[in-house]
Amino acid sequence: MSVHAESAFEANIEAHLLAHDWLSIAPASYDTKLGLFPDEVVAFLQTTQPKAWQQLVHRHGGESDARRKVLQRLAAEIDHRGTVSVLRGVIKDSGVTLRLCWFKPANSLTAELGERYAANRLGVVRQLHHSESHPQDSLDLVLVVNGIPVATAELKNPLTKQTIEHAMAQYRTDRHPNDLIFAKRTLVHFAVDPHRVAMTTRLAGDATRFLPFNSGSAGPGRPGAAGNPPAGPSTGSGSGYQTAYLWEQVWQRDAFLELLGTFVHEQDGSVLFPRFHQWHAVRSILEATLRDGAGTDRLIQHSAGSGKSNTIAWTAHSLSRLHGANDRPVFDKVVVITDRKVLDRQLQETVAGLDHTPGTIVRVDQHSRQLREALEGNAARIIVTTLQKFPVIAQTANDVVGSRFAVIVDEAHSSTTGDAVSKLKKVLGTGEKALDQAEQAEAAAEASAEPDDVLVASARNRGKQRNLSFFAFTATPKPRTLETFGQLDADGHRRPFHTYSMRQAIDEGFILDVLASYTTYATYYKLANSEPRHDPELDKAKARAALARFVSLHPYQLEQKAEVIVEHFRQKTASKIDGRAKAMVVTRSRLHAVRMKQAIDGYLKRKGYDSGPSPIRALVAFSGEVTDPDAPDLRHTEAGMNGFSESQLPQRFCEEYQVLVVAEKYQTGFDEPLLHTMYVDKKLAGVKAVQTLSRLNRTHPGKQDTFVLDFANSAEEIRDSFADFYEESFANPTDPNVLYTMEHELRTAGVLSSDEMHAAVRALLSDDPAQQPVIYANLDPAVGRFVSLEEEAQELFRATLQHFCRAYAFVAQVMPFTDPELEELFLYGRLLLTDLPAGESDPMPQLSSTVQLTHLRIAVTGESAIALEASDEPGEALPGQGKGKQAEPVLDRLSALIAVLNDKYGAELGEADKIWMEQQRVELKSDHGMRTVAENNDRQQYRLVLENRVKELLVQRHEKNGLLFDLFFSNQDFQERFLDHLTTTYDEFRAEAS
Numbered sequence: 001m002s003v004h005a006e007s008a009f010e011a012n013i014e015a016h017l018l019a020h021d022w023l024s025i026a027p028a029s030y031d032t033k034l035g036l037f038p039d040e041v042v043a044f045l046q047t048t049q050p051k052a053w054q055q056l057v058h059r060h061g062g063e064s065d066a067r068r069k070v071l072q073r074l075a076a077e078i079d080h081r082g083t084v085s086v087l088r089g090v091i092k093d094s095g096v097t098l099r100l101c102w103f104k105p106a107n108s109l110t111a112e113l114g115e116r117y118a119a120n121r122l123g124v125v126r127q128l129h130h131s132e133s134h135p136q137d138s139l140d141l142v143l144v145v146n147g148i149p150v151a152t153a154e155l156k157n158p159l160t161k162q163t164i165e166h167a168m169a170q171y172r173t174d175r176h177p178n179d180l181i182f183a184k185r186t187l188v189h190f191a192v193d194p195h196r197v198a199m200t201t202r203l204a205g206d207a208t209r210f211l212p213f214n215s216g217s218a219g220p221g222r223p224g225a226a227g228n229p230p231a232g233p234s235t236g237s238g239s240g241y242q243t244a245y246l247w248e249q250v251w252q253r254d255a256f257l258e259l260l261g262t263f264v265h266e267q268d269g270s271v272l273f274p275r276f277h278q279w280h281a282v283r284s285i286l287e288a289t290l291r292d293g294a295g296t297d298r299l300i301q302h303s304a305g306s307g308k309s310n311t312i313a314w315t316a317h318s319l320s321r322l323h324g325a326n327d328r329p330v331f332d333k334v335v336v337i338t339d340r341k342v343l344d345r346q347l348q349e350t351v352a353g354l355d356h357t358p359g360t361i362v363r364v365d366q367h368s369r370q371l372r373e374a375l376e377g378n379a380a381r382i383i384v385t386t387l388q389k390f391p392v393i394a395q396t397a398n399d400v401v402g403s404r405f406a407v408i409v410d411e412a413h414s415s416t417t418g419d420a421v422s423k424l425k426k427v428l429g430t431g432e433k434a435l436d437q438a439e440q441a442e443a444a445a446e447a448s449a450e451p452d453d454v455l456v457a458s459a460r461n462r463g464k465q466r467n468l469s470f471f472a473f474t475a476t477p478k479p480r481t482l483e484t485f486g487q488l489d490a491d492g493h494r495r496p497f498h499t500y501s502m503r504q505a506i507d508e509g510f511i512l513d514v515l516a517s518y519t520t521y522a523t524y525y526k527l528a529n530s531e532p533r534h535d536p537e538l539d540k541a542k543a544r545a546a547l548a549r550f551v552s553l554h555p556y557q558l559e560q561k562a563e564v565i566v567e568h569f570r571q572k573t574a575s576k577i578d579g580r581a582k583a584m585v586v587t588r589s590r591l592h593a594v595r596m597k598q599a600i601d602g603y604l605k606r607k608g609y610d611s612g613p614s615p616i617r618a619l620v621a622f623s624g625e626v627t628d629p630d631a632p633d634l635r636h637t638e639a640g641m642n643g644f645s646e647s648q649l650p651q652r653f654c655e656e657y658q659v660l661v662v663a664e665k666y667q668t669g670f671d672e673p674l675l676h677t678m679y680v681d682k683k684l685a686g687v688k689a690v691q692t693l694s695r696l697n698r699t700h701p702g703k704q705d706t707f708v709l710d711f712a713n714s715a716e717e718i719r720d721s722f723a724d725f726y727e728e729s730f731a732n733p734t735d736p737n738v739l740y741t742m743e744h745e746l747r748t749a750g751v752l753s754s755d756e757m758h759a760a761v762r763a764l765l766s767d768d769p770a771q772q773p774v775i776y777a778n779l780d781p782a783v784g785r786f787v788s789l790e791e792e793a794q795e796l797f798r799a800t801l802q803h804f805c806r807a808y809a810f811v812a813q814v815m816p817f818t819d820p821e822l823e824e825l826f827l828y829g830r831l832l833l834t835d836l837p838a839g840e841s842d843p844m845p846q847l848s849s850t851v852q853l854t855h856l857r858i859a860v861t862g863e864s865a866i867a868l869e870a871s872d873e874p875g876e877a878l879p880g881q882g883k884g885k886q887a888e889p890v891l892d893r894l895s896a897l898i899a900v901l902n903d904k905y906g907a908e909l910g911e912a913d914k915i916w917m918e919q920q921r922v923e924l925k926s927d928h929g930m931r932t933v934a935e936n937n938d939r940q941q942y943r944l945v946l947e948n949r950v951k952e953l954l955v956q957r958h959e960k961n962g963l964l965f966d967l968f969f970s971n972q973d974f975q976e977r978f979l980d981h982l983t984t985t986y987d988e989f990r991a992e993a994s
Helices: 006-018 038-048 050-060 063-081 083-088 111-118 164-173 180-185 244-250 253-263 276-292 308-321 341-354 368-376 387-399 431-448 453-462 479-485 502-507 540-552 555-573 590-607 638-642 646-655 686-696 715-722 738-747 754-765 769-777 780-787 791-814 820-835 849-858 894-905 911-925 928-936 939-956 962-970 972-993
Strands: 090-093 096-099 122-128 139-145 148-155 188-192 197-200 265-267 270-272 298-302 333-338 361-363 382-386 405-409 468-474 498-500 518-520 537-539 582-587 618-621 625-627 635-637 659-662 675-681 707-710 891-893
Touching (some): 006 122, 006 148, 006 244, 038 063, 050 063, 050 096, 083 253, 083 265, 139 253, 148 164, 148 180, 164 188, 244 253, 253 276, 253 308, 276 298, 276 308, 276 498, 298 308, 298 479, 308 333, 308 405, 308 468, 468 479, 518 715, 555 582, 555 590, 555 659, 555 675, 582 590, 590 625, 590 659, 618 638, 638 646, 675 686, 686 715, 754 769, 780 791, 780 820, 911 972, 928 939, 928 972, 939 972
Parallel strands (some): 298 468, 298 498, 333 382, 333 405, 405 468, 518 707, 582 659, 582 675, 618 659, 675 707
Antiparallel strands (some): 090 096, 122 139, 139 148, 188 197
């Protein structure tokens, strides 16, 4: 056997398993018709249930007949019920009850149970010829429990130029899903090489979906990226393989049986198998709890996309059965705190699949008495209740002497249903008071709706109690949450007990990077005091906020933003996700939401976009009633504006509408995978920024990217908000002109040929499959020239081309101009990158370039406009030592505040600009052409001709009036006001003509 051979990798894994209580099973002993290893089944039954076996021998008329009939009965039961059900339950044959697996008893009170558990026969088979349809096929490894095959593995060795990618391809193309071992027996299939692991629970040919089963680049339970840490001491393994954790930890005898007994869930023909971080988190929690007992809190920071609901279910079930060294339960009750009905159902279904004992799980969704009865009763081991009933649990824990509770806390998303918002006092009144309260009320709601505030307050009030342990699950822990539930590290900081980071979730493809395509809009404006003789002193901070709010609610401002939103959606978003993409508009108050909805509806109607074969229609979401100070007699409600009840909105949005305008609703907990784009018109910070933008991160077939257009926040502000929850560095949005610098570098590198690029792109866009050879014929010469470069030049060219393609993909979505040469370079560059030889820093190579070609044609993927890095500064649970605001209000004159805002947001027009602007009106009066237009057309036609005339004049004076030119063409509000001013000449022309 060569040291390079794949068989050496296979042999080393087998050797480890055999040295740790696994058995070697001969592949020839497999019965393809039964899908079992008969000798192993019979040996297990004879050893663990000798009396039952002898009864069957007697009733079936002999050893041989008993063997045949029991095996047939077992095979039929697995076919009917599934492998998990048979392993966890019993089968009956001729009045005799048999168990096919004994799981580890919760305590040691019954010695016989421990002996039967030890008698389980776990075996490994190499090169198993498993297929009844293709006898020559063989699997590298098969794991067997008591004669039942439960897992398979295909192993690959990069030393023979075979990787995990080849293993996955082998499962997809060379394995036959209808073979009995795949269709009715095994539960999970692993693709393994020395560096990475992937797994799937269902073979479906080319549609087979593999999930990463890696520990993370920094090791299990620690923040990091995808992959595994380097082999050696850091992995806890001396094997030298980065993936040794698979056979040393996951396939370890006790751990593997626990997987089958506690984690694997089979329902309606599908199998739920934990991802590595889920399995590791639950086992880590159990190990630490056994060591420390009740009374210690744990914080589990698991990103969105981590499968948190199932992790909670497995944790709850495991903690409810956990016994200490004294054989007593560590906890009398496990209480799960949640505010999500979907999780309640998932939890009950998952736990029901793990434990069939009636009354084990109780859902408390009515009144506090029901909760107290469940806590005091003996039957319920797991209780699922709501966040609002949490204080009752803490009180009960004090009252019931000797009761030990594990409290599992899931993030509560109260604002999803608007419960927290509806408890606020309604905004009443008119005028400035209403404008002030519109935003202040929403800010108060936001503060009160934070998911862990109630928990933190209750935990602080109760203090540490030996009979109460908290296990808090969150993707975005605030400093106060960390201080309350976190673990102290060597530096004195509080950190999560277990982490599955956003970065790893994105790297592994479980969520999308919501910051990969992010652009910001700046707002420029000028203000004036209409009553200069009245110049009162005002609180500087409050007055500046009121002035900014006045601008944000101005009709011109809202109409301009509505136009940007609708046109961007039409041109960039509507075609995404096979034409099903949705968008959310996040506003700063309920009043803003009402007016933004009206502005969007008005623009859609004026343009005719709200009708036709592909209409765009908007919804609005806010709580309670809103009174607009401009129309005090009219009260707006969500149901009234939408035309149907609030409960129907999620489904109607998914099925019929495209744009959802929100104010403190659907910004947390809203799970709509079709949501692709977000327009942000509200200041976001900290946890709220992460939770709001994360509404976009859900994956969906055909969803390759997301987009954020932000009117209110800078890239730096968003970076700071995400820093505590990400592990990458931020960068500002790309300057479009950088594309031309990169284009020059690429075209002068000696790799690209204009003629080849033209031919390849023309073939790509032809939509003719017969043109595929033309693409390759015009890629190969470029690949040859690339290979001939020096190694350093190769990597520079590759890096520049990758950077260009990422930058262009983003800029193409947000810039109004088009450049055919850049587009051609982008399309050709994406093709070329798939064909270039792999570099040292490249991911594992794709096996098929043609698969990627289909996506280049129909979708553009954006890369990071904002990159991320973890914060180096710990957060403060009580900023300012908890003293709150101490400074006195700073007063300033209204005129001074207006001057400050104008200086920040207003354009400084030169004297020549102002003179030119005034001259235009005078000159128009002597323009006979414009006079003729006015006399023979209506005002609207006159306005259109005037607009074109002004644009011509501005272009002619561009060099002398650059600032005015930029202001006119970039600021719609300024353009409209200027044209309004000049349009008054229409009335003068008409008056003079009459």
